[in-house]
Amino acid sequence: MPQTTLQTAIGLFALAAFCLLVSSSRRRRDLPAVLESLRIGRWHYFLTGCAVAYFLTTSGQPLHQTGSLQRSLLAIGLTWVGFRAGLDLDFRQLRLLQRPVLGAELLRLTTTFVLVFGLSVALAQIFAGDLSIQNGSAVAALSAATIAVSARLQGFISIYTGRPASPKAGPAAFAANPMAICFLGLLFPVLVTEDIRYLGPFQIVGYAPTLAVLLALGLLIGITVDFVLRAHRDGFRCTVLSMAACAAFSGPSLQLDLPSIFIGFVGGVWVINTTVRKREFTERAEFASNLVEPLLMGLFGVVLAQGQFDRPSDPAIIILVALSLVVIRGLSRSLGDAGSKLLQNRSSPVRAITEFGWLPMGRNSTAIILQAAVLPVTFEDTGALAGLLLAVAFSQAIVLPIRGETLRPARGPSSNGEQIA
Numbered sequence: 321m322p323q324t325t326l327q328t329a330i331g332l333f334a335l336a337a338f339c340l341l342v343s344s345s346r347r348r349r350d351l352p353a354v355l356e357s358l359r360i361g362r363w364h365y366f367l368t369g370c371a372v373a374y375f376l377t378t379s380g381q382p383l384h385q386t387g388s389l390q391r392s393l394l395a396i397g398l399t400w401v402g403f404r405a406g407l408d409l410d411f412r413q414l415r416l417l418q419r420p421v422l423g424a425e426l427l428r429l430t431t432t433f434v435l436v437f438g439l440s441v442a443l444a445q446i447f448a449g450d451l452s453i454q455n456g457s458a459v460a461a462l463s464a465a466t467i468a469v470s471a472r473l474q475g476f477i478s479i480y481t482g483r484p485a486s487p488k489a490g491p492a493a494f495a496a497n498p499m500a501i502c503f504l505g506l507l508f509p510v511l512v513t514e515d516i517r518y519l520g521p522f523q524i525v526g527y528a529p530t531l532a533v534l535l536a537l538g539l540l541i542g543i544t545v546d547f548v549l550r551a552h553r554d555g556f557r558c559t560v561l562s563m564a565a566c567a568a569f570s571g572p573s574l575q576l577d578l579p580s581i582f583i584g585f586v587g588g589v590w591v592i593n594t595t596v597r598k599r600e601f602t603e604r605a606e607f608a609s610n611l612v613e614p615l616l617m618g619l620f621g622v623v624l625a626q627g628q629f630d631r632p633s634d635p636a637i638i639i640l641v642a643l644s645l646v647v648i649r650g651l652s653r654s655l656g657d658a659g660s661k662l663l664q665n666r667s668s669p670v671r672a673i674t675e676f677g678w679l680p681m682g683r684n685s686t687a688i689i690l691q692a693a694v695l696p697v698t699f700e701d702t703g704a705l706a707g708l709l710l711a712v713a714f715s716q717a718i719v720l721p722i723r724g725e726t727l728r729p730a731r732g733p734s735s736n737g738e739q740i741a
Contacts, residue, residue, distance in 0.1 A: 354717045357680065360472075361716045365614040366686075369621020377629050390623060392570075394694050395580045397616040399570040400563060401687045402501060402581035403541065404609045406588020407602050409498040422495075424660040428676070429469050429499045431656030432649070437465035439648045444704075447641055458511045460704045462504065463692040467712060468649040470500040470682035497682045498585070504688060505534060505582030517576050524576070534578055538586020541569045545591045549601060559604040563612075574694075581684075581691050613683070620690050624702050624709065633703030641707035646714045653677040680716040 358364075414422060443464075444457035471493070509530035517524040517533075524533055544565040552558050566584055573580040592598060654677030689708045 357716050358713065361680075361683075361686075361712070362614055362617045363713060365617035366621040369618035370625040371621075372618070373622040373625035373629070377626060390619060391694055392574065394616065394619055394623070394690055395570040395574040396567045397612050397619070398580040398687055398691055398694065399541075399566040399573065399584035400612050401609070401616065401684065402584030402586075403545075403562070403566050403588040403591075404584075404605050405497055405501055405581075405684055406585040406590075407592045407605055408494060409589050409592065410598070411593050413494070425493070425495055426499070428653070428656035428660040429496060431659055432652045433465045433469050433503055435652035435655065436468040436645075436648055437461055439652070440464040440645070443641065443644055443648075447637060459692055459695065460708070462507060462511065463688055463708055464645055464711075466500045466504045466688050467681055467685040467708065468645070468652065469496060469503060470685050470688070471496040471679040472682045472716070497684050498589075500682070500684060500688065501582055501585045504691070505579060505585065506531070508579050508582070509534070519572075519576065530578070533576065534582055535586055537569055537572055537578070538583045539590060541565055541584060541587030542590025542594070544569075545587060546594050549591070549595050549597055555600055555604050558601065559608050562601075562605070563608060577695060579691050579695065581687055613687075616690060617686065620686065620693075620709075623693060624706060627702030628706065631702075633706060638703055638707045638710060641704075642710035642714055645708070645711040646718075649681075649711075649715070650677045653679075678715075678718055680718065681712045685712045 440461035441457065444460050509527045517530070519533060524530055545562045548558050548561045548565070552561070566587070569583065569587075570580050572578075573583050591601070595601060657676040686709065689705055689712070692708075693702075693705055
């Protein structure tokens with residue numbers, strides 16, 4: 321192994337050890353509301369990754385020579401994040417919902433996606449030269465629209481309480497994060513229909529073959545994990561083997577330049593709707609996610625920092641793009657909510673519309689941005705990714721005067737403060 325690769329691997333191992341140490345420790349005192357919300361978003365791991373990249377770069381280690389190693393690790397982690405997100409989409413929950421309620425939720429999410437996607441395309445055209453995304457504007461707009469759909473049900477900050485709170489969520493609110501990944505997976509083949517891929521002797525060209533390969537790889541993950549759950553009774557062994565299955569099938573997705581997060585998502589949906597060990601396996605998967613997601617955030621910090629060191633972007637442009645995306649998302653979600661209430665002939669106070677519109681972006685937002693970084697899209701620099709990431713941070717630090725919310729502990733059923741659907 322080359323010396324630079326060895327030293328970079330040691331740096332990544334040190335980052336992993338730090339993340340595991342912090343994950344296993346408990347907080348002894350409360351943080352201010354904004355910092356607590358950002359802690360729920362795991363931003364301290366991102367800053368740690370940036371620090372690792374800074375120290376390795378200043379010591380003369382060319383991190384760009386280990387790009388394939390970083391890309392492989394990111395693909396493995398993204399496959400697991402998608403798998404965990406798929407476990408939240410239990411069709412039994414959908415059957416229990418009334419059709420008008422489910423239809424209204426799908427309408428507001430679809431409206432949000434369409435509005436943000438259209439406005440993001442225009443925004444990308446305006447800042448294409450400043451962010452060097454001439455060849456990746458469509459993927460950047462798709463990433464912006466999908467992260468706008470996602471929402472975190474906990475960690476919404478009220479100015480009256482001064483701490484993270486949880487407004488009363490609708491019965492179909494759990495559909496936001498799965499819908500975001502569905503939009504990404506179903507529309508990604510539309511953007512790459514001209515690419516030619518080979519799966520063995522078979523040629524993959526066009527929307528339908530690409531989508532078929534995505535679904536087939538996801539189903540293979542789901543069937544493999546379902547077999548593991550039927551063959552083994554030990555929960556820890558099942559979790560390890562499930563993570564190994566996600567790691568194995570991330571290879572074909574990486575080789576074919578397909579979104580790993582959607583492939584894992586399809587596998588998770590299959591497992592949660594076929595296994596009888598739903599609760600036990602979901603708890604184990606959440607525990608594993610508390611280890612994988614910090615590593616992903618740290619690696620993202622490494623990737624983004626090294627990109628900014630190589631080709632720095634204008635900070636003013638990045639901040640302007642992030643603020644524009646946050647405003648566009650909030651207005652689009654508010655319009656979508658108002659439209660769904662209008663079709664249901666229901667009046668809704670402005671407070672309720674505001675709560676829906678300005679909920680912080682969800683736990684999968686940073687993973688979707690990471691997926692854009694892993695895909696072979698020509699981003700001449702990481703300015704666009706930095707703008708998207710900063711928009712997520714801004715959305716998770718918004719403080720609004722919301723009254724009458726239902727207060728809940730900052731730490732919900734999952735240790736990162738997000739509800740388990």
